[in-house]
Amino acid sequence: MTTSTRILLGVNIDHVATLRQARGTRYPDPVKAALDAEEAGADGITVHLREDRRHIQERDVLVLKDVLQTRMNFEMGVTEEMMQFAERIRPAHICLVPETRQELTTEGGLDVAGQEARIKAAVERLSRIGSEVSLFIDADERQIEASRRVGAPAIELHTGRYADAETPTEVAEELKRVADGVAFGLAQGLIVNAGHGLHYHNVEAVAAIKGINELNIGHALVAHALFVGFKSAVSEMKALILAAAR
Numbered sequence: 001m002t003t004s005t006r007i008l009l010g011v012n013i014d015h016v017a018t019l020r021q022a023r024g025t026r027y028p029d030p031v032k033a034a035l036d037a038e039e040a041g042a043d044g045i046t047v048h049l050r051e052d053r054r055h056i057q058e059r060d061v062l063v064l065k066d067v068l069q070t071r072m073n074f075e076m077g078v079t080e081e082m083m084q085f086a087e088r089i090r091p092a093h094i095c096l097v098p099e100t101r102q103e104l105t106t107e108g109g110l111d112v113a114g115q116e117a118r119i120k121a122a123v124e125r126l127s128r129i130g131s132e133v134s135l136f137i138d139a140d141e142r143q144i145e146a147s148r149r150v151g152a153p154a155i156e157l158h159t160g161r162y163a164d165a166e167t168p169t170e171v172a173e174e175l176k177r178v179a180d181g182v183a184f185g186l187a188q189g190l191i192v193n194a195g196h197g198l199h200y201h202n203v204e205a206v207a208a209i210k211g212i213n214e215l216n217i218g219h220a221l222v223a224h225a226l227f228v229g230f231k232s233a234v235s236e237m238k239a240l241i242l243a244a245a246r
């Protein structure tokens with residue numbers, strides 16, 4: 001079982017690209033955001049190349065592959081098109097996520113338990129290119145066990161329900177669900193990451209859960225960056241999570 005007091009911040013730059021795509025301009029460039037994030041202390045850069053290309057484009061991933069000083073966490077749906085693209089890019093990390101075209105954002109985790117053979121084949125294929133594969137799942141023991149069985153070294157627990165919880169009771173329940181998921185994942189020998197919907201006001205409780213390896217955070221950072229700049233947005237978040245994880 002691995003436990004660490006060092007927690008990593010993966011900065012998701014998807015929504016810098018959302019703003020660019022809204023007008024079809026060349027700006028703002030997510031590549032610039034990635035470089036600023038790295039200077040401000042990001043431990044890695046996360047991008048989700050969606051099937052509908054609503055934000056990140058292939059060009060972004062190709063340029064990032066050449067210029068990142070840290071490492072890329074490439075989020076992708078389990079499709080043949082994405083598998084081939086990942087094989088071309090060979091990112092350090094790949095996170096397999098569920099994806100539907102109509103969704104506003106990623107709703108729920110990947111159903112690994114319901115499609116073990118398919119996910120196992122994808123994990124094996126992507127591990128062959130040297131990427132560390134993680135599975136974006138709900139904090140659910142059945143899904144965590146299935147993730148271990150399919151051979152993924154890492155999982156990312158979906159914190160969206162925690163982030164969306166409204167009453168103190170709901171918040172406490174959802175936080176406990178995440179904390180239990182972290183403990184269960186570590187006991188299964190998995191690297192446990194978490195993310196989705198995390199914000200300056202709700203991140204500390206998650207960062208304080210012992211054993212979490214990395215938090216992936218995007219939308220809140222990009223929103224805050226509008227007012228304080230990207231580097232400040234990242235360094236503020238990094239300081240919060242490091243203090244909470246101590």
Ligand SMILES: CC(=O)[C@@H](O)[C@H](O)COP(=O)(O)O
Pocket residue numbers: 012014047048050075097104105106136195196218
């Ligand atoms: C998988 C995940 O939680 C994030 O990458 C998220 O998908 C960001 O992009 P969207 O907001 O387009 O869902």
Ligand SMILES: NCC(=O)COP(=O)(O)O
Pocket residue numbers: 012046156194195196197198216217218219220
């Ligand atoms: N995998 C979660 C992620 O990368 C960031 O999600 P969000 O902070 O944009 O909701």
